[in-house]
Amino acid sequence: MEKYVKKTVKAARRNSYQLSRLNQKVKNDILCRMADALLEHKIYILEENEKDVSAAKKARIKKSFIDRLTLTEDRIFQMSDSLRAIAALPDPLGRTLKGWTLANGLSLKKVAVPLGVIMIIYEARPNVTSDCLGLCFKTSNVAVLRGGKEALSSNKAVFKVLSRAAAKAGLTYAPFFLVDRTEHELVDKLLKENEYIDLVIPRGGENLIRKVTAASSIPVIKHYKGVCHIYVDQYADQIKALPICINAKCQRPAVCNAVETILVHEKIADRFLPVLKTALAKEKVMIKGDDRSRKIVKGLKKAYASDWSREYGDLTVNLKVVSSVDEAVAHINLYGSHHTDSIITDNINRAGQFSREVDSACCFVNISTRFSDGFQFGLGAEIGISTDKLHARGPMGLEELTTYKYIVEGDGQIRI
Amino acid sequence: MEKYVKKTVKAARRNSYQLSRLNQKVKNDILCRMADALLEHKIYILEENEKDVSAAKKARIKKSFIDRLTLTEDRIFQMSDSLRAIAALPDPLGRTLKGWTLANGLSLKKVAVPLGVIMIIYEARPNVTSDCLGLCFKTSNVAVLRGGKEALSSNKAVFKVLSRAAAKAGLTYAPFFLVDRTEHELVDKLLKENEYIDLVIPRGGENLIRKVTAASSIPVIKHYKGVCHIYVDQYADQIKALPICINAKCQRPAVCNAVETILVHEKIADRFLPVLKTALAKEKVMIKGDDRSRKIVKGLKKAYASDWSREYGDLTVNLKVVSSVDEAVAHINLYGSHHTDSIITDNINRAGQFSREVDSACCFVNISTRFSDGFQFGLGAEIGISTDKLHARGPMGLEELTTYKYIVEGDGQIRI
Numbered sequence: 001m002e003k004y005v006k007k008t009v010k011a012a013r014r015n016s017y018q019l020s021r022l023n024q025k026v027k028n029d030i031l032c033r034m035a036d037a038l039l040e041h042k043i044y045i046l047e048e049n050e051k052d053v054s055a056a057k058k059a060r061i062k063k064s065f066i067d068r069l070t071l072t073e074d075r076i077f078q079m080s081d082s083l084r085a086i087a088a089l090p091d092p093l094g095r096t097l098k099g100w101t102l103a104n105g106l107s108l109k110k111v112a113v114p115l116g117v118i119m120i121i122y123e124a125r126p127n128v129t130s131d132c133l134g135l136c137f138k139t140s141n142v143a144v145l146r147g148g149k150e151a152l153s154s155n156k157a158v159f160k161v162l163s164r165a166a167a168k169a170g171l172t173y174a175p176f177f178l179v180d181r182t183e184h185e186l187v188d189k190l191l192k193e194n195e196y197i198d199l200v201i202p203r204g205g206e207n208l209i210r211k212v213t214a215a216s217s218i219p220v221i222k223h224y225k226g227v228c229h230i231y232v233d234q235y236a237d238q239i240k241a242l243p244i245c246i247n248a249k250c251q252r253p254a255v256c257n258a259v260e261t262i263l264v265h266e267k268i269a270d271r272f273l274p275v276l277k278t279a280l281a282k283e284k285v286m287i288k289g290d291d292r293s294r295k296i297v298k299g300l301k302k303a304y305a306s307d308w309s310r311e312y313g314d315l316t317v318n319l320k321v322v323s324s325v326d327e328a329v330a331h332i333n334l335y336g337s338h339h340t341d342s343i344i345t346d347n348i349n350r351a352g353q354f355s356r357e358v359d360s361a362c363c364f365v366n367i368s369t370r371f372s373d374g375f376q377f378g379l380g381a382e383i384g385i386s387t388d389k390l391h392a393r394g395p396m397g398l399e400e401l402t403t404y405k406y407i408v409e410g411d412g413q414i415r416i
Numbered sequence: 417m418e419k420y421v422k423k424t425v426k427a428a429r430r431n432s433y434q435l436s437r438l439n440q441k442v443k444n445d446i447l448c449r450m451a452d453a454l455l456e457h458k459i460y461i462l463e464e465n466e467k468d469v470s471a472a473k474k475a476r477i478k479k480s481f482i483d484r485l486t487l488t489e490d491r492i493f494q495m496s497d498s499l500r501a502i503a504a505l506p507d508p509l510g511r512t513l514k515g516w517t518l519a520n521g522l523s524l525k526k527v528a529v530p531l532g533v534i535m536i537i538y539e540a541r542p543n544v545t546s547d548c549l550g551l552c553f554k555t556s557n558v559a560v561l562r563g564g565k566e567a568l569s570s571n572k573a574v575f576k577v578l579s580r581a582a583a584k585a586g587l588t589y590a591p592f593f594l595v596d597r598t599e600h601e602l603v604d605k606l607l608k609e610n611e612y613i614d615l616v617i618p619r620g621g622e623n624l625i626r627k628v629t630a631a632s633s634i635p636v637i638k639h640y641k642g643v644c645h646i647y648v649d650q651y652a653d654q655i656k657a658l659p660i661c662i663n664a665k666c667q668r669p670a671v672c673n674a675v676e677t678i679l680v681h682e683k684i685a686d687r688f689l690p691v692l693k694t695a696l697a698k699e700k701v702m703i704k705g706d707d708r709s710r711k712i713v714k715g716l717k718k719a720y721a722s723d724w725s726r727e728y729g730d731l732t733v734n735l736k737v738v739s740s741v742d743e744a745v746a747h748i749n750l751y752g753s754h755h756t757d758s759i760i761t762d763n764i765n766r767a768g769q770f771s772r773e774v775d776s777a778c779c780f781v782n783i784s785t786r787f788s789d790g791f792q793f794g795l796g797a798e799i800g801i802s803t804d805k806l807h808a809r810g811p812m813g814l815e816e817l818t819t820y821k822y823i824v825e826g827d828g829q830i831r832i
Contacts, residue, residue, distance in 0.1 A: 017773065198805050198806070221806075243828070247830035251830075356436075360821065361821060363822070364823075366827050368829065371831055390807040391806040404809055408780045408787065409767070411656070412656035412782055414662075414667075415667055415786035
């Protein structure tokens with residue numbers, strides 16, 4: 001196993017140098033060929049996927065998991081489209097981020113370059129395999145993928161089809177790797193290879209992410225969970241506030257940017273809370289409240305201290321009455337997950353204070369928290385969302401898969 | 417100890433929210449008052465420093481260490497000046513790094529904000545205390561400082577003077593912290609507080625940095641060592657190449673951006689190596705060579721495999737003859753520390769290839785490696801140098817002490 005790990009990471013590093021020399025046009029052509037190959041070999045991929053799905057069914061794994069695991073013709077079309085969309089995106093490499101010239105004649109440029117080798121650890125979705133390979137390839141990063149073992153046949157099939165397409169297009173080295181051995185300790189060993197792997201991105205549930213982070217000596221970019229808030233301010237337009245709250249909770253409650261707690265200013269709580277409660281109840285949302293909101297709206301369950309930092313991931317929401325923006329901000333910074341929080345207000349000062357003081361990746365004004373997403377931001381892609389503060393924060397697109405170097409030119413200068 | 421750690425980091429996080437509300441003008445005024453206070457209390461600081469210095473002398477600690485530990489009136493003037501210089505620098509916070517509007521009316525801004533809490537771990541230089549406090553304060557980050565125990569009296573004195581100046585200027589909370597307890601396990605405990613500390617910057621020798629990195633669950637930005645190269649290409653202007661090599665090795669051999677290995681293209685090795693050898697010998701440099709260079713220049717010591725990745729930190733240098741830029745690049749990427757490497761050439765293609773393919777924070781063309789430094793880059797400050805690829809690479813100034821958040825404004829948009 002030791003040998004397999006070293007062999008893999010050394011090859012990944014070596015190939016990353018080759019990949020970084022490939023120009024964007026060539027890479028985009030290859031991405032399109034990879035997209036074609038997915039369609040061409042869809043029967044094979046579906047057959048291999050069927051093996052995983054029936055094994056999962058036999059093992060009585062829960063339905064939502066099997067849903068994520070299952071590929072259909074339609075999903076393969078989407079995977080193919082998504083590779084083509086990545087090919088069409090602008091090149092994030094080679095951008096001059098900054099440039100200046102000094103009095104002594106030195107000319108400095110800060111230029112965007114690939115990170116090198118990126119390891120992505122994920123769970124059951126086989127479409128993540130092609131998406132991540134595509135995003136890493138586009139940015140000249142060598143991807144080292146490790147998917148859930150329940151999806152191994154599917155991942156191997158997708159990987160094989162894409163690898164062959166790249167080879168057929170003329171690549172003489174592997175531009176991406178799939179860790180297809182399933183020993184558990186393998187991942188822990190890979191996570192110590194900080195000389196060869198530059199970044200780890202875990203995608204999945206909080207447990208997976210905590211395990212990866214604890215075991216890794218390589219930098220990890222992640223978000224543990226999405227405990228998002230909406231604060232309905234005293235100066236909110238309640239006509240707008242209501243659909244925003246409903247949208248943020250109900251449109252897709254299982255995802256990280258759904259709202260978990262709605263904070264309401266005391267000056268409008270008497271009017272707004274009953275309306276909100278009726279609307280939420282109509283959508284079958286289970287509502288928990290603090291003492292103040294339970295006085296205004298009867299029949300709410302009590303929200304306990306631990307509820308304020310829970311990511312429900314379902315149709316449950318907390319309500320709380322607050323006396324000021326300060327109180328709202330303090331609550332969010334204490335209990336939130338620094339992901340996405342939205343204020344509903346028509347008052348520009350309140351909006352400004354909230355945006356400045358809430359310590360989250362995304363501070364929204366008068367919109368649903370559900371917009372926190374790389375595609376919704378117009379980034380054209382998303383490799384993940386970060387609630388970390390180093391390197392990347394919030395939705396991560398292609399630019400977040402680059403680092404920079406300084407290129408400094410002179411004509412013989414020495415330091416005095 | 418547990419209690420002390422929690423109390424410190426919680427206060428640091430809390431105060432970071434307060435500090436982030438302070439405007440730049442107020443902060444700059446306070447920085448100037450801090451600069452004044454250092455001068456005003458220089459006798460006190462020198463007295464406290466004298467305690468450390470005489471203890472170190474008694475313990476027969478080596479001279480270079482005592483040099484770094486010793487404060488003089490002149491050094492205190494420099495510390496004061498440096499705070500004033502930080503006050504004069506442009507504000508890196510609040511910059512809109514990017515902004516755009518989407519078809520649905522959402523207006524997005526990516527805005528520079530403080531990181532929050534930064535822990536700095538360093539060794540014997542008491543001037544690091546005031547420099548780091550100044551840089552963190554300017555960027556509204558709460559600094560948690562842990563200096564070497566040999567400098568504790570000096571650090572406490574500097575810290576006390578600066579804290580009092582900040583309090584006198586009206587700050588009602590501590591804008592920075594000094595860890596003044598010396599238990600060894602204390603640092604390890606602090607390094608696990610990833611909820612309260614956002615970034616760790618270790619400054620010092622490779623041993624210290626490796627220990628901090630291994631123990632930390634907080635992101636660390638660092639450079640282990642500086643194994644820097646100069647590659648003298650076939651098309652080098654040898655008149656320029658010679659002083660560059662001498663400057664890079666001899667001007668200050670103990671620092672990380674001094675050169676350790678000079679690679680020379682085979683086409684000019686016969687002419688250049690003897691001249692280089694003479695010039696280096698004149699500066700009392702000890703020269704080690706590979707087999708090819710030892711055939712051209714007699715009397716060189718042999719460079720062993722392990723020498724190629726050593727940071728000498730003194731007047732020792734390796735010479736090696738290479739057959740191509742490819743070979744030079746491969747050598748540098750294999751043995752170097754991804755810090756700073758310079759090509760000497762008049763050929764634009766060679767310069768381009770070197771800059772693109774050398775995987776280092778700083779790729780230089782026709783200049784001494786000694787320019788790799790925040791001040792030399794014109795950043796106006798330097799908190800350290802990073803050979804990491806995440807967040808910051810190369811010399812780190814004020815901008816590298818910031819992160820960003822997305823502020824997204826709309827007027828009632830929900831996701832469909």
